[in-house]
Amino acid sequence: xxxxxxxxxxxxxxxxxxxxxxxxxxxxxxxxxxxxxxxxxxxxxxxxxxxxxxxxxxxxxxxxxxxxxxxxxxxxxxxxxxxxxxxxxxxxxxxxxxxxxxxxxxxxxxxxxxxxxxxxxxxxxxxxxxxxxxxxxxxxxxxxxxxxxxxxxxxxxxxxxxxxxxxxxxxxxxxxxxxxxxxxxxxxxxxxxxxxxxxxxxxxxxxxxxxxxxxxxxxxxxxxxxxxxxxxxxxxxxxxxxxxxxxxxxxxxxxxxxxxxxxxxxxxxxxxxxxxxxxxxxxxxxxxxxxxxxxxxxxxxxxxxxxxxxxxxxxxxxxxxxxxxxxxxxxxxxxxxxxxxxxxxxxxxxxxxxxxxxxxxxxxxxxxxxxxxxxxxxxxxxxxxxxxxxxxxxxxxxxxxxxxxxxxxxxxxxxxxxxxxxxxxxxxxxxxxxxxxxxxxxxxxxxxxxxxxxxxxxxxxxxxxxxxxxxxxxxxxxxxxxxxxxxxxxxxxxxxxxxxxxxxxxxxxxxxxxxxxxxxxxxxxxxxxxxxxxxxxxxxxxxxxxxxxxxxxxxxxxxxxxxxxxxxxxxxxxxxxxxxxxxxxxxxxxxxxxxxxxxxxxxxxxxxxxxxxxxxxxxxxxxxxxxxxxxxxxxxxxxxxxxxxxxxxxxxxxxxxxxxxxxxxxxxxxxxxxxxxxxxxxxxxxxxxxxxxxxxxxxxxxxxxxxxxxxxxxxxxxxxxxxxxxxxxxxxxxxxxxxxxxxxxxxxxxxxxxxxxxxxxxxxxxxxxxxxxxxxxxxxxxxxxxxxxxxxxxxxxxxxxxxxxxxxxxxxxxxxxxxxxxxxxxxxxxxxxxxxxxxxxxxxxxxxxxxxxxxxxx
RNA sequence: GCCCUCUUGGCGGAAUUGGUAGACGCGCCAGACUCAAAAUCUGGUUUCCUUACGGAAGUCCCGGUUCGACUCCGGGAGAGGGCACCA
Numbered sequence: 001x002x003x004x005x006x007x008x009x010x011x012x013x014x015x016x017x018x019x020x021x022x023x024x025x026x027x028x029x030x031x032x033x034x035x036x037x038x039x040x041x042x043x044x045x046x047x048x049x050x051x052x053x054x055x056x057x058x059x060x061x062x063x064x065x066x067x068x069x070x071x072x073x074x075x076x077x078x079x080x081x082x083x084x085x086x087x088x089x090x091x092x093x094x095x096x097x098x099x100x101x102x103x104x105x106x107x108x109x110x111x112x113x114x115x116x117x118x119x120x121x122x123x124x125x126x127x128x129x130x131x132x133x134x135x136x137x138x139x140x141x142x143x144x145x146x147x148x149x150x151x152x153x154x155x156x157x158x159x160x161x162x163x164x165x166x167x168x169x170x171x172x173x174x175x176x177x178x179x180x181x182x183x184x185x186x187x188x189x190x191x192x193x194x195x196x197x198x199x200x201x202x203x204x205x206x207x208x209x210x211x212x213x214x215x216x217x218x219x220x221x222x223x224x225x226x227x228x229x230x231x232x233x234x235x236x237x238x239x240x241x242x243x244x245x246x247x248x249x250x251x252x253x254x255x256x257x258x259x260x261x262x263x264x265x266x267x268x269x270x271x272x273x274x275x276x277x278x279x280x281x282x283x284x285x286x287x288x289x290x291x292x293x294x295x296x297x298x299x300x301x302x303x304x305x306x307x308x309x310x311x312x313x314x315x316x317x318x319x320x321x322x323x324x325x326x327x328x329x330x331x332x333x334x335x336x337x338x339x340x341x342x343x344x345x346x347x348x349x350x351x352x353x354x355x356x357x358x359x360x361x362x363x364x365x366x367x368x369x370x371x372x373x374x375x376x377x378x379x380x381x382x383x384x385x386x387x388x389x390x391x392x393x394x395x396x397x398x399x400x401x402x403x404x405x406x407x408x409x410x411x412x413x414x415x416x417x418x419x420x421x422x423x424x425x426x427x428x429x430x431x432x433x434x435x436x437x438x439x440x441x442x443x444x445x446x447x448x449x450x451x452x453x454x455x456x457x458x459x460x461x462x463x464x465x466x467x468x469x470x471x472x473x474x475x476x477x478x479x480x481x482x483x484x485x486x487x488x489x490x491x492x493x494x495x496x497x498x499x500x501x502x503x504x505x506x507x508x509x510x511x512x513x514x515x516x517x518x519x520x521x522x523x524x525x526x527x528x529x530x531x532x533x534x535x536x537x538x539x540x541x542x543x544x545x546x547x548x549x550x551x552x553x554x555x556x557x558x559x560x561x562x563x564x565x566x567x568x569x570x571x572x573x574x575x576x577x578x579x580x581x582x583x584x585x586x587x588x589x590x591x592x593x594x595x596x597x598x599x600x601x602x603x604x605x606x607x608x609x610x611x612x613x614x615x616x617x618x619x620x621x622x623x624x625x626x627x628x629x630x631x632x633x634x635x636x637x638x639x640x641x642x643x644x645x646x647x648x649x650x651x652x653x654x655x656x657x658x659x660x661x662x663x664x665x666x667x668x669x670x671x672x673x674x675x676x677x678x679x680x681x682x683x684x685x686x687x688x689x690x691x692x693x694x695x696x697x698x699x700x701x702x703x704x705x706x707x708x709x710x711x712x713x714x715x716x717x718x719x720x721x722x723x724x725x726x727x728x729x730x731x732x733x734x735x736x737x738x739x740x741x742x743x744x745x746x747x748x749x750x751x752x753x754x755x756x757x758x759x760x761x762x763x764x765x766x767x768x769x770x771x772x773x774x775x776x777x778x779x780x781x782x783x784x785x786x787x788x789x790x791x792x793x794x795x796x797x798x799x800x801x802x803x804x805x806x807x808x809x810x811x812x813x814x815x816x817x818x819x820x821x822x823x824x825x826x827x828x829x830x831x832x833x834x835x836x837x838x839x840x841x842x843x844x845x846x847x848x849x850x851x852x853x854x855x856x857x858x
Numbered sequence: 859g860c861c862c863u864c865u866u867g868g869c870g871g872a873a874u875u876g877g878u879a880g881a882c883g884c885g886c887c888a889g890a891c892u893c894a895a896a897a898u899c900u901g902g903u904u905u906c907c908u909u910a911c912g913g914a915a916g917u918c919c920c921g922g923u924u925c926g927a928c929u930c931c932g933g934g935a936g937a938g939g940g941c942a943c944c945a
Contacts, residue, residue: 006897221862222940230944250945263945303943329943339945347859348943422944541940648870648883656870660884667897668883674898713874722872725882732882802878807926809878847925853877857925 008673010637014766018119026782027066027121029077033527038074040066041508043536043544044081047107047129048088051114053576053619053657054537056629060645060763061573061720062535063120067762068715070121071786077528079511080115080122082108084129086500089434093466100434101462104131114630118638119765121782126514130503135510136436137457138519139502143439144450145558151197154448157427161189166470167431182469188289193429194438194496198550202227202421204564205549214569216652219541226542228422233406234336235415237262237312240321246270246312249335249420253409254401257390258342258363260353262312262324263305267332274308274326281306281326288328303352304328315414316391316405327352335420343380350380363390364398426547428499431471433464435497443484443491452485458493471495504544505551508534509561525561530568538572545570571718574654578625580614583607588624591659592631616656627657639764640666646720646763668728669767672760675734675753676771693744696737703733704752705793711759712786720763727759755787799851803828806858810837813854821848828854 021027042062045055066078082104089100096103108129115122128135146152160169162179169179169186178185198205206227209220232251239246246262264271266288275282284306305325314320322340329348330339343353344362353360365371366385374388387393393401409415429438437458439451451458461479464472473479473495484491512528513521545567552566581589583604595605602611619626632641644665649655693701707730714723734752739745753775761768761781772781795817801824803811811833815824825846828834834856841858848854 218862218940225861225941228941228944232945248945252945327943329945331944334944336945341945346945348945420944422941538939650871653864653871658870658884661870664884670897719872721870722882725872728882800878804878804926807924812878845925847877849877849926853926855877855925 008670008677008767008770010639010669010766011634013770014117014119014637014639017766017769018116020769020780021119021121021782022124024780025125026780027070027076027078028123028125030075032075033523035075036073037077037528038066038069038533039077039508039528039531040069040533041079041511041531041535043534043540044083044504044507045111046083046086046088047104047111049107049110051111051629053627053629055115056118056641057576057645057655058535058537058573059115059118059120060642061571061651062533063118063122063642063765064646064715064720064762065533065535066121067765067782068786070782071758071762071784073785077511078120078122079126079514080120080124081127081507081511081514082111082129082131083500083504083507084108084131085435085497085503087432087434090432090466093434094469097466099462099464101131104129104434117630117633118642121765126511128507128510128514130436130500130507131434133457133459135507136503138510139436139498139506140439140451140456140458141453141519142506142555142558142560143498144453145560146196146554147450149554149558151200151554151557152194152428153197154192154194156190157193157195158188159191159193161187161191163187164469168429191429193427195425195427196502196550196554198426198547199421199423201550201553202229202423203419204553205423205546208549208565212565212568212570215567216538216570216572219538219545219570219572222541223546226423226546229419230421231417231419232335233402233409233415234418235315235340235409237315237322237340239324240311240313242310244270246324246338247336247415248338248340249418250340252342252345252402253405254387254393254396254398255342255345255363256314256316256340256405257387257393258344258361259314259322259340260343260358260361261322261341261349261356263327263330263339263341263352264308264324265330265332265337266326266328268326268330268337270338271308271326274310278308281308284326288326303348303355305352305356307356316408323358325356333424334422344376345380345382347380347382350376361389363387363393426499426501426550428502429496430499431474431495432497433460433466433472435500436503437473438494438496438498440494441482441484441491442494443487443489445489446484446486446491449484449486449491455485473497501543501547502551505547506555508548508566509552509555520560522560522562529561529563530566533569533571534567535571535573537575541572571651573651574649575618576657577616577654578619578627578657579616580623580625581611582614583609583611585609588622590624591627618654619657632662636662636666637669637766639767640669643668643724643764647724648721651718651720668731669764671735672731672756672767672771675731675756676774691743691747693748694740694742696740697742697744697748700733700737700748700752702793702796703730704748704755705789707733707759708755708787708789709794712789715762724763727756730756730759757781758784758787801828801851802853803831803834804853804855805834805837807855808837810834817851819850821850824848824850824854828856 040062042058066076070076084104089104092098092103093100130136143152162169162182162184164182164184165179206224206229209224212220230251232249233253234247234249235253236245236247248262266285271285275285305327308324308326310324311321312324314322330337341349341352343350343358343360345364350360360376362374362376362381364381364385365374365388366383371388384398387396387401393404396404406417437460439456439458441449441451443449461476464476466472480493480495482491482493508531509520509525509529513524548566552561553564555561556564578591581591581594583589589604589611593605594602594611597603602613603609604611617623617625629641640662644662647665648661707726710726711723714726737749757768757771758781765782768781797817798814799817801813801815802809803813811831813827813831815827825848838858843856843858845857846854
């Protein structure tokens with residue numbers, strides 16, 4: 001027998017157990033659809049090439065949940081895949097002359113090896129990448145269904161066009177009106193684009209948020225704001241000297257008598273009509289289109305208007321007319337593209353009115369103001385009050401006024417109540433190569449014709465050139481040329497590809513039957529969906545999570561899935577942060593480059609220059625405050641990295657990576673290891689009759705069962721940092737255990753150690769397996785059931801009661817549990833320290849909270 | 859501008875949801891072991907006064923409710939996040 005090693009060898013152990021799990025397919029989901037299921041999913045990664053600490057944190061949490069739920073007897077689905085289409089692959093192709101497919105699949109191979117080194121309990125057999133034709137062919141099929149269902153359509157829309165790259169840019173890619181890469185001024189162009197009709201579900205998507213009880217309130221709120229429902233009224237104004245009308249949308253129809261102008265969007269048909277005969281207006285419209293494409297630029301832009309000279313008749317005040325402007329701040333895409341302005345009660349209208357010298361008539365007067373003298377100065381009044389200067393509305397509240405106007409408008413057929421949403425249809429066309437081809441063909445005779453289903457997938461061609469910017473599909477010599485599916489004459493393929501958010505909007509459904517010839521196997525999705533626990537970064541709170549919700553509803557409508565909501569539970573984890581370092585010259589430094597000198601100063605290792613420490617920020621390449629997970633795993637092993645990820649910070653908050661914290665996690669593993677290495681046999685299960693326990697053994701048993709109870713509750717409640725603390729307490733109790741030589745000692749210690757191994761397995765799976773085996777147990781600890789706490793051991797027969805005098809703690813008493821109130825009161829009053837602080841004062845009242853506190857009011 | 863969240867020792871954080879504030883970890887201090895260092899073990903560690911016993915203050919600030927407030931209410935400050943010409 002060789003000497004036991006003096007330390008736990010993580011590297012050897014981790015490789016060994018990973019091989020065992022893979023060999024035994026320990027984490028494959030069961031095919032038995034009668035068992036209770038649990039679907040755990042972490043947001044799948046983009047294959048950038050290497051995993052980062054954010055991934056480590058995300059997948060550690062998901063793995064903890066998956067392993068815990070398995071132990072609780074659930075049939076667990078825990079798959080992994082790759083969100084593999086996207087721009088970085090094309091940029092790499094441009095810069096490094098490597099094909100996007102090669103670049104992507106090599107990155108996947110690297111990252112897969114890294115994820116596997118973490119020991120995640122994933123079912124790799126279900127792996128796919130969204131760039132696999134075997135995945136995106138089904139996405140193309142879904143698109144054809146959406147097309148038939150009217151959920152996908154094509155229309156002209158304004159886009160940001162980079163003239164030097166020949167491509168459309170997302171709003172985020174336009175910086176100060178210039179392309180982020182080219183630096184060229186961006187043009188607004190009108191292009192035919194594909195859209196998904198997410199607005200058809202606006203109301204549902206909003207209403208259903210209320211039922212997503214296991215979603216963070218914050219995310220639900222953000223989605224609600226994004227959908228942006230507002231109840232208002234559509235209302236027609238007649239134009240003087242013309243037959244047509246201007247229809248406006250408003251949510252403040254109660255303020256109609258304060259109207260002092262109408263404003264049209266520059267893209268409004270009437271504006272175009274007028275501009276045809278008015279060159280100055282035409283110039284103004286042109287100017288509006290040019291100004292800023294980014295949100296920020298639009299916000300800074302001055303509010304400008306052009307008086308068309310037209311006048312509109314007030315719908316309820318026959319004598320009154322108001323001027324009609326074209327204004328740069330009115331959006332064609334929202335409401336009707338026209339508004340009425342009531343300057344007294346809307347800040348933007350007020351600014352506009354002051355600029356163009358239009359009347360400001362208050363029509364809502366706050367309760368404490370005098371209607372005769374109330375005036376609006378620099379700030380519009382948007383609060384509650386009574387209507388005034390408003391004919392038949394005078395004296396009504398805002399709500400009554402709205403109701404009255406809406407009733408009259410509908411009765412007189414001048415308009416109607418209307419609900420509007422901020423949410424827009426989802427534009428999914430991208431002028432890119434590395435994405436899922438949109439399966440349609442453009443035929444001169446037949447127009448836009450869907451590709452026949454039997455001809456799917458429309459595969460990306462491999463032989464493409466990346467020598468120039470723009471979409472290589474456009475210049476491919478042959479790929480575009482196909483016969484029209486309808487008439488058979490020569491036609492052209494669509495060269496746009498889908499937004500990559502489409503790929504990630506349904507992958508969780510595909511995981512249920514990833515090798516199916518169909519889009520999904522209905523049996524499988526009916527069993528597995530919805531995802532019981534989805535985990536990812538809060539940065540996806542709106543786009544990805546909203547698209548996925550829309551997609552699932554749309555797929556339900558098309559008969560693919562039986563659920564409307566994809567994610568029953570959502571958890572958004574915080575970021576991983578690290579302090580930043582800069583040298584004298586202001587260069588960012590990697591933590592690995594920074595050394596501590598003997599006198600404690602920080603210097604740049606190679607140069608010896610002084611280093612200043614900046615505040616902790618999200619790890620980012622630009623700030624260089626990154627720690628490579630691979631380095632940590634090499635040095636300490638995956639279990640240490642995983643343990644640290646769960647310690648200290650609550651999962652939803654940001655976590656600061658520190659070297660000392662990582663070392664602490666490493667030390668903790670060694671500390672447990674010493675418990676076992678001393679005498680591995682102690683862990684061996686004892687099935688004999690339960691012996692009698694001495695006080696010491698009983699105390700250890702209590703600590704063990706309290707740990708089971710607390711850790712279980714902590715995991716269920718996503719308080720992983722608290723679970724970690726409770727495990728520390730158990731280890732401390734085991735270390736402090738002093739055998740008294742009684743029969744129960746070994747039994748209690750064996751129980752404590754077995755429970756400990758079971759409790760740490762979801763967090764430190766390799767180490768737990770190693771300890772389990774070291775102690776001579778059969779099987780794998782990851783297949784052992786979760787322990788149950790013995791209720792009898794959770795309550796002690798005494799309780800520590802705090803005694804307060806006038807709310808201040810004066811003594812603590814060890815009293816029998818559930819002692820009668822009178823006895824507790826008597827015991828408290830009898831205490832010497834209590835008497836001393838009472839100092840002869842008479843007791844007025846005594847409050848007794850059983851097993852907790854006695855408060856004496858004197 | 860609108861909406862939301864957070865604020866507790868030197869640091870990360872805990873507190874059974876109104877009942878002993880500071881669990882647990884990091885760091886630090888002291889001691890043991892060692893020729894020494896590392897590792898490990900033991901003890902201490904909110905602040906102030908006191909040699910001690912003990913006492914006082916204390917959860918961003920001000921005020922309130924309560925026998926009792928980190929927790930509930932009102933007002934304010936600071937930090938962070940989301941949306942932002944949405945009529």
